Amino acid sequence: MEWMAWTLPTALFFAAVGVLLVCMTLLELRHPCVERRGFLPIVTSRGDRLFVGLLVSAYLHLLVVGVSDWPLWVASLMSLGWLVVVLRWG
Amino acid sequence: MNKVRNNKAWWLVLPVFTLVAFSAVVPMMTVVNYSVQDIFDQSNRYFVGADWYRQVLRDPALHDALLRQFIYSGCVLLIEIPLGIAIALTMPTKGRMASICLIVMAIPLLIPWNVVGTIWQIFGRADIGLMGAALAKLGVNYNYASDPFDAWLTVLVMDVWHWTSLVALLCYSGLRAIPDVYYQAARIDRASAWAVFRHIQLPKLKNVLLIAVMLRFMDSFMIYTEPFVLTGGGPGNATTFLSQTLTRMAVGQFDLGPAAAFSLVYFLIILLVSWLFYTAMTHADKD
Numbered sequence: 556m557e558w559m560a561w562t563l564p565t566a567l568f569f570a571a572v573g574v575l576l577v578c579m580t581l582l583e584l585r586h587p588c589v590e591r592r593g594f595l596p597i598v599t600s601r602g603d604r605l606f607v608g609l610l611v612s613a614y615l616h617l618l619v620v621g622v623s624d625w626p627l628w629v630a631s632l633m634s635l636g637w638l639v640v641v642l643r644w645g
Numbered sequence: 646m647n648k649v650r651n652n653k654a655w656w657l658v659l660p661v662f663t664l665v666a667f668s669a670v671v672p673m674m675t676v677v678n679y680s681v682q683d684i685f686d687q688s689n690r691y692f693v694g695a696d697w698y699r700q701v702l703r704d705p706a707l708h709d710a711l712l713r714q715f716i717y718s719g720c721v722l723l724i725e726i727p728l729g730i731a732i733a734l735t736m737p738t739k740g741r742m743a744s745i746c747l748i749v750m751a752i753p754l755l756i757p758w759n760v761v762g763t764i765w766q767i768f769g770r771a772d773i774g775l776m777g778a779a780l781a782k783l784g785v786n787y788n789y790a791s792d793p794f795d796a797w798l799t800v801l802v803m804d805v806w807h808w809t810s811l812v813a814l815l816c817y818s819g820l821r822a823i824p825d826v827y828y829q830a831a832r833i834d835r836a837s838a839w840a841v842f843r844h845i846q847l848p849k850l851k852n853v854l855l856i857a858v859m860l861r862f863m864d865s866f867m868i869y870t871e872p873f874v875l876t877g878g879g880p881g882n883a884t885t886f887l888s889q890t891l892t893r894m895a896v897g898q899f900d901l902g903p904a905a906a907f908s909l910v911y912f913l914i915i916l917l918v919s920w921l922f923y924t925a926m927t928h929a930d931k932d
Contacts, residue, residue: 559671560678562692569674597928610920613913620695621702627695 579605593645604645608638673912679905697906707907709882710890714866717801717886721865722858724805729812729857730850734842736817747817750810758807762874765803769875789876793883796876800884803871808864812857819853820846852926859922866915887911 579602582588588601595607612634619630680697684690701707732750737743756764769789771777780787789799827845836844869888872878878885878893891911895904 557687559675560682560684560690562678562681564692565674565678565681568677597924606920610913610917614917616695617698617702617910617913620698 575605595641595645599645601642604642605638607645608634608641611637611641676905676908679901680909682902684901693902697902698910701903701907701910706882707890710885710887713882713885714887717797717868718862718865720801721804721808722861724801725809725812725861726854726858728805728809730816730854732809732813733816733820734846736813738821747814750814750817753807753810754814756807758870759874761803761807762871765799765806765871766875769799791880793880796880796884800868800872800875803875804865804868807871808861812861815853815857816850819850823849855922855926859919859926862918862922863915866918 583601590598590600592598593604595604597603599607612630615634615637616627616630619625619633620627681692681694682690683693736746736750753761768774769777769787771781771788777787786792787795789796823845827849828841831841831845867888868886869892872884872886873889876884878889888911891904891907894900894907
């Protein structure tokens with residue numbers, strides 16, 4: 556594992572991704588999702604919305620890092636808000 | 646009727662899962678780890694947070710490479726897709742000529758990238774190359790090694806030569822899949838050739854074209870070997886595309902941190918575009 560050069564923040568990040576995937580699987584088994592159409596212009600499932608949410612969050616982080624001098628947690632906070640919105644109404 | 650749900654088939658996915666884990670997920674995690682550290686050697690590495698991303702995202706050389714890449718991929722699509730459709734429409738449908746045409750069209754696809762680069766490198770030379778010498782005789786001042794426009798044009802023509810037949814073959818198969826009744830109906834209505842193309846062939850080709858656009862976009866967006874062999878990215882930086890910039894950074898200068906950050910940005914761009922194409926393809930029929 557040494558060659559993978561792990562750090563605590565990246566380990567936490569990937570652990571969170573893993574937990575998220577497990578949660579989504581369990582949720583799907585308990586309450587199978589029904590595809591629906593929200594404010595996004597396409598019919599989406601729960602997983603689709605999570606994917607869109609995460610992808611946009613990644614771009615939000617890049618935008619904040621690349622264009623502004625704001626600290627990174629501002630992007631994370633905005634992403635969290637966006638994730639809630641897109642998962643609920645997307 | 647109650648459907649019997651048998652989930653045992655999931656075990657069959659396990660080999661693929663393991664393979665992808667080792668060939669994609671683990672390396673990807675490593676790249677993420679590299680991108681937040683300054684690495685000197687195994688035991689000397691320091692966490693730098695988002696610094697490499699900041700540096701990479703504000704680097705004008707990378708902006709230029711990205712712009713060049715988008716223009717290049719755009720040009721490739723704008724030329725290859727209409728040309729491919731046009732070729733597919735004119736290809737014979739029956740008889741021996743159809744087979745011969747298919748084989749001739751498939752030949753460029755079989756040639757490896759580095760060989761294509763070498764072929765055009767020689768083909769374009771003014772002293773020994775057929776095209777270069779012919780252009781020189783005609784009085785055209787063409788030199789891909791010193792003129793940025795010529796270099797750019799050569800890389801573009803090379804890609805068109807190499808990959809248009811892929812688009813043509815895909816469209817050809819799409820055209821063959823259209824039932825004859827559509828054409829019969831069009832003949833009864835005395836539809837013009839343009840109307841047949843616009844209202845029968847083009848709509849029926851939509852799915853095939855989406856695949857063609859996606860394949861050609863992906864491939865041209867990560868083009869590396871051909872310009873590397875032909876021009877080495879020059880003259881200046883005229884034909885230095887994203888993957889070559891990345892390789893220079895990672896392998897040439899051994900700047901692992903910035904290269905990792907840059908490859909993740911590159912990955913995100915590809916991920917977004919692939920998702921857009923995938924969604925367009927799968928939702929085209931749903932809505």
